[in-house]
Amino acid sequence: MSAMPEPSAATAVAIPIPGGTIEAFSLPGGPGRPLVVLGGVEWGFRPLTGTEGVLRRRWARRTAARPVTILGRPLPDDPREADLLLHPRNSAAAVATAIGALGLTTPVAIEAESGGGRISLWLTLDHPELVARLVLSSVASETPHDSPMAHRLGRWILLAEARDWGDLFAGFARQLRPASAVHDPEVDAASRLQPHPATPERFIGELKATLDPSSFVTARLGEIEVPALVLAGALDQVVPVEATRMVADRIRGARFEVDPECGHTVRTSFRGYDTLVEAFLAEGD
Numbered sequence: 001m002s003a004m005p006e007p008s009a010a011t012a013v014a015i016p017i018p019g020g021t022i023e024a025f026s027l028p029g030g031p032g033r034p035l036v037v038l039g040g041v042e043w044g045f046r047p048l049t050g051t052e053g054v055l056r057r058r059w060a061r062r063t064a065a066r067p068v069t070i071l072g073r074p075l076p077d078d079p080r081e082a083d084l085l086l087h088p089r090n091s092a093a094a095v096a097t098a099i100g101a102l103g104l105t106t107p108v109a110i111e112a113e114s115g116g117g118r119i120s121l122w123l124t125l126d127h128p129e130l131v132a133r134l135v136l137s138s139v140a141s142e143t144p145h146d147s148p149m150a151h152r153l154g155r156w157i158l159l160a161e162a163r164d165w166g167d168l169f170a171g172f173a174r175q176l177r178p179a180s181a182v183h184d185p186e187v188d189a190a191s192r193l194q195p196h197p198a199t200p201e202r203f204i205g206e207l208k209a210t211l212d213p214s215s216f217v218t219a220r221l222g223e224i225e226v227p228a229l230v231l232a233g234a235l236d237q238v239v240p241v242e243a244t245r246m247v248a249d250r251i252r253g254a255r256f257e258v259d260p261e262c263g264h265t266v267r268t269s270f271r272g273y274d275t276l277v278e279a280f281l282a283e284g285d
Contacts, residue, residue, distance in 0.1 A: 010052065011025070011049065011052055012024065012025040012047070012048040012049045012051075012052060012072070013025075013026075014075070015097065015098045015101045015102070016101075017074060017093075017094045017097050017098075019074075019076055019077055019078075019081055019084070019085050020074050020075050020076040020077045020081075020085055021074070021075045021077075022071060022072060022073070022074045022075065022094045022095070022097070022098050023047055023048040023049060023071070023072035023075065024048075024069055024070070024071050024072075024098050024102055025048050025052055025055050025069070025070045025072075026067065026068070026069040026070075026102065027056065027059060027060065027062075027063045027067065027068045027069075028063065028067050029062065029063030029064065029065065029066045029067040029068055030063065030064055030065045030066050030067075031065075031066070031285075032065040032066030032281065032282065032285040033066055033105075033107075033108065033109050033132060033133070033281070033284050033285055034066060034067045034068075034069065034104045034105055034106075034108045034109070035062055035066050035067070035068045035069070035108065035109045035110075035111055035281065036068075036069050036070075036071060036095070036099065036104070036108050036109070036110050036111070037059060037068060037069065037070045037071065037110075037111050037112070037116075038071055038095070038110065038111070038112040038113070038116030038117075038119055038120055039070075039112075039113055039114075039115075039116050040113050040114030040115045040116060040138075041114065041115035041203060041206045041207060041210070042172075042203065043072055043073050043116070044073045044086065044199060044200075044202030044203035044204075044205070044206050045197035045198065045199065045200065045202070045203050046197055046198040046199055047072060047075065047198065047199065048070065048072040055070050061274060062278070065278065065281070065282065065285070066109075066281070066285070067104075069098075069102060069104065071095055071098055073086060073091065073202050073206065074086060074090070074091055074094045074202070075199065075202070076201070076202070076205075079199075079201040080201075082201040082202055082204065082205030083204075083205040083208050083209060084205075085205065086202055086205035086206040086209055087206075087209040087212070087214070087215055088115070088118045088119045088121075088122050088206075088209060088210065088215045088217075089122045089126070089214075089215065091119045091122075091206075092119050092120070092122035092123040092126055092127070093126070095119065095120075095123050096123060096126070096127045096130055099130055106129065106130050106132075107129060107130050107131050107132035107226075108130060108131065108132060109131075109132055109133040109134075109135070109281050109284060110123070110124075110131055110133065110134050110135065111135040111277065111281075112134070112135065112136055112137070112139065113136075113137045113138060113139075113266065113267055114137070114138045114139065114238070114239060114264070115206060115210060117136045117137065117138070117139025117140075117247075118139060118140070118141065118210065118215065118217060120134060120136065121134075121136075121139070121141060121217045121221070121224070121247075122217060124224050124226060125217065125220055125223060125224065128225070128226075131226055132226060132227075132284055133226055133227050133228070133229075133280070133281065133284045134224075134226055134227070134228040134229070134251075135228075135229045135231070135277050135280060135281070136228060136229070136230045136231070136244075136247065137230075137231045137232070137266035137267060137270070138231075138232060138233065138236055138238065138239045138244060138264050138266050139230070139239065139243075139244055139247055140239045140240075140243040140244065140247070141216065141217045141218040141221060141243070141246065141247050141250075142213075142216035142217070142218045142243075143210050143211050143215075143216070145211075148240070149238070149239060149240065149243065150211055152175070152238065153207050153210060153211055154211070155171070156168060156171070156207055157204055157207050157208060159171070160200055160203060160204045160207070161204060163196075163200070165196055165197070174237075175237045175238055175264065176237075176238065176263060176264050176265050177237070177263050178233065178235035178236075178237075178261060178262060178263035178269075179235040179236075179237050179263065218246070218250065221247060221250035221251050222250055222251075222252065224251045224252070225252065227253065227254075227255075227280075227283070227284065228248070228251045228253070228254040228255070229254070229255050229257070229276070229277065229280045230244060230245075230247055230248035230251070230254050230255065230256045230257070231244075231256075231257050231258075231259075231266050231270055231273070231276075232244035232245065232256070232257075232258050232259075232262075232266065233258070233259050233261075233262030233263045233264060233265075233266055233269065233270065234258050234259065234260045234261070234262065235260075235261065235262060235263045236262070236263050236264045236266075237263060237264060238264040239264060241258060244256075245258075255280075257276065259271050
């Protein structure tokens with residue numbers, strides 16, 4: 001393996017994993033415990049490379065206390081292998097490889113959202129030596145076959161496989177808002193103008209794996225022993241607040257917080273999100 005770029009590099013780096021690569025974008029920071037960030041399934045639409053400016057603006061605040069590394073979804077060498085590589089447990093193995101390749105001081109703190117939350121749960125179970133703290137937002141540990149959540153993901157798969165990006169992104173615009181939000185046709189129209197994804201096979205592969213019972217982790221949540229902060233929006237239309245509450249209930253000692261006016265976009269819409277997370281992470285420093 002070639003020498004890894006310095007973690008403070010200004011661009012995302014690609015780290016080899018079996019069957020592909022995983023991208024990392026690292027920001028140097030204060031002396032606190034390193035933080036690894038995992039996003040939702042939409043992070044499979046395109047590589048991190050080219051989005052560094054957006055990532056830097058979003059996560060620069062965290063660097064006052066600690067270094068921050070944002071990890072993308074695995075990029076398969078063969079797009080036909082996306083379903084396997086994007087399985088949450090295999091993605092967790094890729095995250096573990098990245099943490100080691102980057103030379104991060106372990107154990108690290110994890111801040112994960114939606115689909116990234118299930119990956120982080122598998123990471124904590126399969127590599128407990130790597131994880132010290134968990135911040136989980138809008139996370140579900142399973143996707144029951146007959147649930148509204150499964151039906152919604154199934155529709156996303158159909159639209160993505162048909163390359164019907166207009167309807168897919170318009171649906172995102174509606175479903176990411178709180179359930180009580182007023183329908184805005186102009187927002188739907190703007191959503192239809194989103195650029196075509198660069199790597200849709202990763203998005204589709206992760207959605208299919210999320211519906212696969214082998215990705216469900218509910219039965220093992222009681223094995224997790226690290227401090228966890230679990231956050232949910234009461235008006236989440238993608239992951240029901242009850243599903244996120246179940247994760248918190250089954251992780252011993254987990255702290256659960258709900259914003260009654262928030263939807264699925266907890267990181268940007270939960271009242272006082274950054275202050276709450278910073279305080280929780282500081283407890284582990």
